[in-house]
Structure formats: C-alpha cells, structure tokens
Amino acid sequence: MISRGRIALLANITTDWRNTQRRRRDLEDYGALTTVNTRLLKASIVGAEEWHKTATLGWKEERALNLIRTVLRKGIEEYGDALRVVVSCSFGVDSLLTLHLVRRVSMELGISFDTVWNNTLNEYPQTRLYAKKLTEEWSLNLVEARPDTTIRKIYEENGVDTLLKRKGDRSGGVGNKEPVVEKCCGSLKHKPMRKAIKENGWHIMFNGVRAGESRQRWMSARRDGDYFYSSHTWKTWVCRPILWWTALADSFNYGNNRQEDVWNYVRKHDLPYNAIYDMNAVIDDAYTGKDVVVDRVTAEYLVAKGLNVFMPRTGCMACPIPIRRGYLRYLREVFPKVYRSMLFQLGFARVLIAEMAEEQRAELLEELNGFGVITEKTEEAVLDRLEDVIEMKPCVFDGVGVDKRKQPKKSA
Structure with missing residues (x-):
C-alpha cells in the first residue's frame, strides 16, 4: 500500500511536471509570434487562464519571470543593441508588481529599461509623492507623459452628458457618440501615451493590467493574452506579466479562485507601496467604528465582514x-x-x-x-x-448612481 506521504509526493511531482510542460509550450508559442502573426491561438490564451485559476502564487511568480525573460530575449534577438524597453507605471500596486518583476529580470540579463508615467495632472497627492520617492530609491529612468489639455477644459468644451455610462472607443474615433468621460480618458491618458511611445521608440512595453479588474479587462485578456503585438493602438509589443493574477478586491470574477496574489506578493517581498492604499473609507451606515479612514489590512478585514469599504485606485x-x-x-x-x-x-x-x-x-x-x-x-x-x-445635506449625492448589487451577508 502506498503511504499518504508518497501519494502527496507523487502529486507534487506530477504538478511540477505539468507546470514545466506549460512553461515550455509558452516559450515555443511566444517565440513564434511576429508583427503579422500578432497573438497566441485562443486555446493557448484560455489554457494560461485556466492554469492560473489553481496555481499557487509561487508558480505564478515563476511563470511571470519566465515570460519576461522570454520576451526580453526575443527582443534582443530582433532588435539587438537598439532594443528599447519600457514599463508603463501608474504607481499603483499592479504597476508596482510589474515594475518589480521586470527589474528582477533586467538586472539578471543586464538590460536597461525606461518607466513611463502617464501623469494626467489630476493624480492624488500621495501618488505624486510616491512617484518621486520610488523613482529615487529604485533609480528609475522616468519619462512623464503629460496631456496638452486639462480636465476642466475638456468638460467646459464638451459639457457633462452622463456620469454613469461608458460607451464608445476611447481612441476618439466615435466622435459625438462618445461620452465625455471617454473623451477625457482619450485626451488625458491615451493620446499622451501614444505620443510618448512614438517619441521614445519603445519596442516592448510591460504593464500591470489584470483580467479581474473588470469585465472589459477580462474580455481584452481573452482576446490578446499576456503577450502580443499591438498593431492598432500602440504599435509596439505589449507584455502583461500579471494578467491572470487575482486580488480579493477585484470587481469581476471570471471563475478564478480570487486568491490574494497582489497583496501577498507585496508582503512577501516587502515592497514600498503608495500611501493611498492606506486611505480606505468605510462608507457603510452599519459601521460603528471610530475611524472612517482605515489602512489596507483593516479594510480587507471589514470587507470580509461584509461591510462596504471604498478602496481607492491610482488615477485621476x-x-x-x-x-x-x-x-x-x-x-x-x-x-x-x-x-x-x-x-x-x-x-x-x-x-x-x-x-x-x-x-x-x-x-x-x-x-x-x-x-x-x-x-x-x-x-x-x-x-x-x-x-x-x-x-x-452633505450626503445629498452619496447614493446617486451607486451600484445596488447585493452586499455579502454581514457577520454576526
């Protein structure tokens, strides 16, 4: 009779073998991509998604590092010494993870890279201070992409049509059918980024986009995968190493286990993060605590208890x-x-x-x-x-447009 310990060992060996096979297939699939054959087959993209649903953080971390290595080595083969690499960074936590992962591999391979911050000029004060601090501590070669207009001018010129709907293409191609919030994103974020890519000639761009952030992000993840050539929007290679990583606060669950990959990685590597993440507000009338603004750990605890806590993200x-x-x-x-x-x-x-x-x-x-x-x-x-x-009546607008989806049951 085989002992339980031996069964567990065999299971681990099988898992290790499957993960090794997955990495080998990835290397072959990614290596075959070109500026004409721009994306992996749908089966490969879905396969990566399925694998991530049950993989541990350790396996996800190793896969992300291998993906970055593969992408950078492929870049060296294609562009040689002329290779230009950039990490798109909002100085949010997902960008921090991506920056840290790329940094680890770039040091190993002896490759330099730029960091581009799409500064919309409407950033939280905490983000501005953090950007300066991290740039100095990590010796980042920071490029700021700034808009040539302001948010106030955009709203003055276009008026406010609706605040609760998002339709149309943020590239600006839809014209008047495009809500002002989409025009705002296009003018403050997308246009400056396209200009920065063109001026700096980056061949590879890493970013921290994750599928669990929204249904829209998941659909783009299913379409493009975690490495592809953006022939329409950015005209550069795009790599998203943590595309299938999850977080407890994700707004969209695409069938994953919603394990806390993001903040577990931050804590595992003791990464310095943006102070805005410790400025969460309890916006639940059932809350009886004395502090409305709470740190990240407290916020996660209260959310688990079923309370409504607004946990901010970086951006405008x-x-x-x-x-x-x-x-x-x-x-x-x-x-x-x-x-x-x-x-x-x-x-x-x-x-x-x-x-x-x-x-x-x-x-x-x-x-x-x-x-x-x-x-x-x-x-x-x-x-x-x-x-x-x-x-x-200070709270006059508090509930306008708020999603009335059923909240989790509150613990006794």
Whole structure:
C-alpha cells in the first residue's frame, strides 16, 4: 500500500511536471509570434487562464519571470543593441508588481529599461509623492507623459452628458457618440501615451493590467493574452506579466479562485507601496467604528465582514467612473476640496441631480423646500443654492448612481 506521504509526493511531482510542460509550450508559442502573426491561438490564451485559476502564487511568480525573460530575449534577438524597453507605471500596486518583476529580470540579463508615467495632472497627492520617492530609491529612468489639455477644459468644451455610462472607443474615433468621460480618458491618458511611445521608440512595453479588474479587462485578456503585438493602438509589443493574477478586491470574477496574489506578493517581498492604499473609507451606515479612514489590512478585514469599504485606485481624482462604487461619498469624506471642485468647477452637480431616481429627487426637492432652502421645487433652484444645499445635506449625492448589487451577508 502506498503511504499518504508518497501519494502527496507523487502529486507534487506530477504538478511540477505539468507546470514545466506549460512553461515550455509558452516559450515555443511566444517565440513564434511576429508583427503579422500578432497573438497566441485562443486555446493557448484560455489554457494560461485556466492554469492560473489553481496555481499557487509561487508558480505564478515563476511563470511571470519566465515570460519576461522570454520576451526580453526575443527582443534582443530582433532588435539587438537598439532594443528599447519600457514599463508603463501608474504607481499603483499592479504597476508596482510589474515594475518589480521586470527589474528582477533586467538586472539578471543586464538590460536597461525606461518607466513611463502617464501623469494626467489630476493624480492624488500621495501618488505624486510616491512617484518621486520610488523613482529615487529604485533609480528609475522616468519619462512623464503629460496631456496638452486639462480636465476642466475638456468638460467646459464638451459639457457633462452622463456620469454613469461608458460607451464608445476611447481612441476618439466615435466622435459625438462618445461620452465625455471617454473623451477625457482619450485626451488625458491615451493620446499622451501614444505620443510618448512614438517619441521614445519603445519596442516592448510591460504593464500591470489584470483580467479581474473588470469585465472589459477580462474580455481584452481573452482576446490578446499576456503577450502580443499591438498593431492598432500602440504599435509596439505589449507584455502583461500579471494578467491572470487575482486580488480579493477585484470587481469581476471570471471563475478564478480570487486568491490574494497582489497583496501577498507585496508582503512577501516587502515592497514600498503608495500611501493611498492606506486611505480606505468605510462608507457603510452599519459601521460603528471610530475611524472612517482605515489602512489596507483593516479594510480587507471589514470587507470580509461584509461591510462596504471604498478602496481607492491610482488615477485621476476627479473621475466619475468609480461613482458606482461610492466614490462621491469617499471624496466627500477624504478629499472634500476635490469633491467640491467636481460639483462646481466641472459641473457634475447638474447631471447628478438629473441622474437621481425620480422618487429620490422629488423627496430632496420637498425636503429642501420645507426647510426654506429653495422656494421652487426645481433642479435649477437646487443648483442656484447648491452651497446651502450641501451645507444642510452633505450626503445629498452619496447614493446617486451607486451600484445596488447585493452586499455579502454581514457577520454576526
């Protein structure tokens, strides 16, 4: 009879063999890609996705390092000493992981690389300070891609059509059918990045995109895989080493085990991360704790308990896209100046009133009229006295557009 220990050993050997075979197939598949044959076969992409669903963080880490090695060696073969490599970095946690992984391999292979930061000029103060600190500590060759317009000018020129829908192509090709939030992304992020790639001639670009961030990201992951040639958008090779890594806070579960790869890697390697990740806000009325703003560990604990906690990501502060997750309440609690700027300078207040549920809007007008804040029960009257409205009812916009998906049951 075979002992349990021997069975476990054989199982581990089998797993190791399968993982080794997976890596060999990857090397062959990636090596066959060209600027004409730009993507892996769908079966290979799905195979990598399936493998990641049950792989340990250790195996994922090793695979990511091997992928980076393969990509860089292929780049050396194709471009020689002229090879130019860049890591796209938002100075968020996913970018940090990608930067760390690429750094490890580049040191091993003796390859230098640039780091490009798409600074939209609307970044959190914490991100700006962190970018400066990490650039100095890791001796990064930082290139800043900056827009030639401002978020305020974009909204002044286009108006605010809706804050809760995202349609169209952010490249700007859809024209007037494109919501202003898409035009904003195109002008502040995509256009400056295309310009930076063209000016610097990068052949390979690494980024920290992950499939679990949204359904849209998962669909692009299924289409492109973790290494491909972007012939349309960037016109360069794109590698996404942590594409199939997961995090507990992911908004989209594509059938993975949602293991905490991201923050476990940060803690495993003791990586210095952006302070914005320790500025999470509990936006749940059932919360009875004294601190509304909590650190990452506390936030993860409270989420596991079923409480609603807004956990910020890096990027534009004055962005309406996270409104569905309670971003307005978060800003009101943590960054009140930005909140007021969005309402007054960017004109979000007008649309937020229009986006309210009909009953909610009628109730608000009735209440404000009853207290004498407004004399006419109209949206225009609210806008005319918006300062007074916010003074009397600070939470007026907290629930507008917030996704009403059922929250996990709260622990007793």
